[in-house]
Amino acid sequence: MEFERIKKIIKLTFLMALVFFGSDLYAALATPVPEVPNFITLLYKKYGDIPWISFLHQWESLFFSILVASLISLVFYFGSRKNTLVPSKFQNFLEWVVESLQNFILDVLGPEGKKFVPFLGTLFIYILSMNWMVLVPFMKAPSSSFNITIALAICVFARAQYLNIKNWGFFGFLYHMAGSPKGAIEWAMVPLMFPIEVLTQITRPFTLALRLFGNVIGEDILIGVFALFGAILLYPVLLPLQIPFMFLALLTSLMQALVFTLLSTVYILLSIPEPESEVSALDSK
Amino acid sequence: MSTEDGNQKRMLAVYLTIPFVLAIPPVLGWFIGDWLDGKLNIRPVLTYVLILLGFIAGFKELFRIIKRFGNGI
Numbered sequence: 001m002e003f004e005r006i007k008k009i010i011k012l013t014f015l016m017a018l019v020f021f022g023s024d025l026y027a028a029l030a031t032p033v034p035e036v037p038n039f040i041t042l043l044y045k046k047y048g049d050i051p052w053i054s055f056l057h058q059w060e061s062l063f064f065s066i067l068v069a070s071l072i073s074l075v076f077y078f079g080s081r082k083n084t085l086v087p088s089k090f091q092n093f094l095e096w097v098v099e100s101l102q103n104f105i106l107d108v109l110g111p112e113g114k115k116f117v118p119f120l121g122t123l124f125i126y127i128l129s130m131n132w133m134v135l136v137p138f139m140k141a142p143s144s145s146f147n148i149t150i151a152l153a154i155c156v157f158a159r160a161q162y163l164n165i166k167n168w169g170f171f172g173f174l175y176h177m178a179g180s181p182k183g184a185i186e187w188a189m190v191p192l193m194f195p196i197e198v199l200t201q202i203t204r205p206f207t208l209a210l211r212l213f214g215n216v217i218g219e220d221i222l223i224g225v226f227a228l229f230g231a232i233l234l235y236p237v238l239l240p241l242q243i244p245f246m247f248l249a250l251l252t253s254l255m256q257a258l259v260f261t262l263l264s265t266v267y268i269l270l271s272i273p274e275p276e277s278e279v280s281a282l283d284s285k
Numbered sequence: 286m287s288t289e290d291g292n293q294k295r296m297l298a299v300y301l302t303i304p305f306v307l308a309i310p311p312v313l314g315w316f317i318g319d320w321l322d323g324k325l326n327i328r329p330v331l332t333y334v335l336i337l338l339g340f341i342a343g344f345k346e347l348f349r350i351i352k353r354f355g356n357g358i
Contacts, residue, residue, distance in 0.1 A: 107291030192338075199310050199317075199342040200333075206313060207305035262298030269295075 021269045035224040036242075038064070038140040061145035068142060075180065097125070107248065108265045109272075116268055119159065124261040131253030134220050135246055141253075144217040146209065153205035153212075156264040161201075163271035177201075208263055215256045219249045292356075299354045306350065307343045314339030 044057040057062055079094040080125055103122040106113055127143060134141035142148045164173050179186065179193040223242045230241030318335030322328050 104294070108295050110291075195335075196338050196342040196345060199314060199339055200346050203306070203310045203313055203342070203346075207302055207309050210309065211302075211305055259298055262294060263302055266295060266298055271353055 002232070003189060008102075035133070035144075035220050036227055037138075039138040040140075042138070060140060061142045061148055064133060064140050065130060065142035065148050067135060068110065072125060072129055101125075105261075105265055107267055108262065112272070113265075113268075120261055120265055120268075121263060123156070124257055127152065127260050128254060128257035131257060132218055134216070134223065141216050141220055143212055146213045146221045149209040149213040149216075150205065152260070153209035153242070156208065156267060157201075157205040160204075160267045160271045163268060167271065167273050204267055208260060212256055212260055215252060219252055223249060272284070294350040296354050299350050300320035303347060303350065306346045310346075311336050314342075 038060065040053075040056050040060045040063065042052050047053050047055075047128040076094060079090050082088075082091070084091070098121065101124060102114075102117045105117050105120050109116060114115070131141055133139045134144070164176075168176055174179075177194060177197040178190045179197065180186045181190055181193075223245050224243040226245055227240075230239035233239055233241070314335035314337075315332060318332035321331045321335075325331070
């Protein structure tokens, strides 16, 4: 009886895997671009003259990012709709996700970081879901578009600058940007220090966005190239050569989402004036 | 305050960003300088100045990262 069930599960898994690989291979065959095409690209290839399809094609990254956002909203809405003290499996899972994220962020920011948990946690879940979209057949990872990543980075930048101005005051922040000059020599250095500091601040969102964008598009192209390679190697036979790289993509996507969140956390941390005790503890080491 | 584990996570994140911290400011300085040169009609001057400032900014940020997060290893 038990053996029968296991056999059934294996059969089902195999069938699902076949459908999954097959659709990806079909997608790879349908286009010469070394990126696994999504359903909008395929629609555009077939019905490019229909206005709303070409409109979708033009805005496909935005479309997929909105799709991901709606999916996340729906999942969390249905997960938290019936709040019970003893949670159901689904609610339990979501609570586990949120709690681990909260612990993670509080580890880095300390207890006063609690008010940043919603912002940073959302960033993490959103970026992770966007990165993982490349693994879904006929979907595209919206984070492989620089526009999307720079938009996320600008959100972090705006939040950090808002905190800077809130904590130090506008002129206090300018003074801080000029390197907190005290003596005459330090004041003389201000014209040099100020542009350097401004450049450093502007660089931060760019580093955030470029790293995420570069890594995600790299892994997309890798998967695309190997899917294409597997499709043309022994033409009538389709080899799923991209599978190992999909597992790699699972890992790197998680890593990139984590790094983006961690760095945003660090930038926010740098905008919170530190208690003297920790500064001196850091300096003494 | 934050735990030892949190410190390590912080270090991981900021060390992963070091290559970008060093590479991006000069490039950004070059772009901004080129744009400003075009506006002010003094072609190569501000480009070079801002590339240099970019290098300094990168190293300054690196120094700051190491000073602030380089403890514990």
